[in-house]
Amino acid sequence: MNGPRPINLNRDVPQIIKLLELVFGRRLGGDGQRLFNSEAGMSQPAFLWRLSPISSKLALGYVWEEDGRIVGNATLLATRTDGRYLVVNVAVHPDFRRRGIARGLMESLLALTQERHGRQILLQVVKDNMAAINLYQSMQFKTIGSMTTWRCSMTRLRDIEAVIGSQHEPILRELARQEWQSAYQLDTACLQPDLNWPEPLPQDAYKSGFWRRMDNLLNGRHAEAWVTTNDANQLTGLVGIWSEWGRTHQVTLRVHPAWQRKIERPLLAKAIRRLHYLPRRNIRLDHPASDEFVNQLLREANFQPRRTLTHMRLDMAA
Ligand SMILES: CC(C)(COP(=O)(O)OP(=O)(O)OC[C@H]1O[C@@H](n2cnc3c(N)ncnc32)[C@H](O)[C@@H]1OP(=O)(O)O)[C@@H](O)C(=O)NCCC(=O)NCCS
Numbered sequence: 001m002n003g004p005r006p007i008n009l010n011r012d013v014p015q016i017i018k019l020l021e022l023v024f025g026r027r028l029g030g031d032g033q034r035l036f037n038s039e040a041g042m043s044q045p046a047f048l049w050r051l052s053p054i055s056s057k058l059a060l061g062y063v064w065e066e067d068g069r070i071v072g073n074a075t076l077l078a079t080r081t082d083g084r085y086l087v088v089n090v091a092v093h094p095d096f097r098r099r100g101i102a103r104g105l106m107e108s109l110l111a112l113t114q115e116r117h118g119r120q121i122l123l124q125v126v127k128d129n130m131a132a133i134n135l136y137q138s139m140q141f142k143t144i145g146s147m148t149t150w151r152c153s154m155t156r157l158r159d160i161e162a163v164i165g166s167q168h169e170p171i172l173r174e175l176a177r178q179e180w181q182s183a184y185q186l187d188t189a190c191l192q193p194d195l196n197w198p199e200p201l202p203q204d205a206y207k208s209g210f211w212r213r214m215d216n217l218l219n220g221r222h223a224e225a226w227v228t229t230n231d232a233n234q235l236t237g238l239v240g241i242w243s244e245w246g247r248t249h250q251v252t253l254r255v256h257p258a259w260q261r262k263i264e265r266p267l268l269a270k271a272i273r274r275l276h277y278l279p280r281r282n283i284r285l286d287h288p289a290s291d292e293f294v295n296q297l298l299r300e301a302n303f304q305p306r307r308t309l310t311h312m313r314l315d316m317a318a
Helices: 013-024 046-051 053-058 101-115 130-138 177-190 210-218 264-275 292-300
Strands: 003-006 061-066 069-078 084-092 120-126 142-152 222-229 235-243 249-255 283-288 304-315
Touching: 003 101, 013 046, 013 053, 013 061, 013 069, 013 084, 046 053, 053 069, 061 101, 069 101, 084 101, 101 120, 101 130, 120 130, 130 304, 177 222, 177 235, 177 249, 222 264, 235 264, 249 264, 264 292, 283 292
Parallel strands: 084 120, 249 283
Antiparallel strands: 003 061, 061 069, 069 084, 120 304, 142 283, 142 304, 222 235, 235 249
């Protein structure tokens, strides 16, 4: 029968992979994660795909069938937060677009979320993908904001001045261990927590107790955070570096709204100086696309914008 139906993991996975590859290339839709690495295994019997980790990523999904052929897909993913779901892999074959297929698939996912007592659905979409944005808006998804991913290799990274002109340099110090809650509060005051993907920022993101540090040490991980404070020693800005063996260094820059444009430069300059002491790997920084001031600083440091994703959310009626 033509139309939407729940995915059948015993039969559908190879066809869905082909469809996603056709529509997105080798990268998955919103979150840009790789779905698979090689052609190897594509010829295995369809039911064997049930055992593949890919299947678990597609399991809560709907496909659209036309004359026995899968021409559309949309996947729901549960998150660690109760009632919070993500939509990924929304794809319709180019020959079957503008016939209401994506809308039908999305409506199936909404019904599925309601059945599971879901409270909200989040998704990411490339900022200028107006076809998809129109679709989501027409289904009452609201934009939370857009995040740009910036990247730079260590060899291209350029130092920037911590201050320009007659400004005086603020005092920067390392985040104290007991300040992890203040750091979390600062982070969430600067950035809507749902702009973190796929999970919102964990409350203990800045906690660095003994066991956490041992675990980091044993796993080749490194985390550091540098902060600025006001006269009352409250945090006003923070720059964090997270590194893990074999991965890019992740840098985050957070400045309290009352201090914006005043302390980003010294914070970023500090992070760049620190990065020179760390293993030579690529660096990644995700930052709100609308922050032109920081965008300019990142360009100055030789970062390149890779992509901008708009985050959208639908709050389900109780
Ligand atoms: C985005 C996409 C899934 C839409 O699929 P579709 O089956 O053609 O969409 P539908 O026919 O259900 O259209 C639903 C609504 O989406 C919007 N829309 C779809 N295609 C559009 C286009 N080319 N231009 C503007 N709006 C468009 C319209 O609001 C449309 O409603 P309308 O037809 O009543 O005006 C499809 O174009 C696609 O697979 N694109 C590539 C993959 C992709 O970008 N996926 C989204 C990742 S977040």
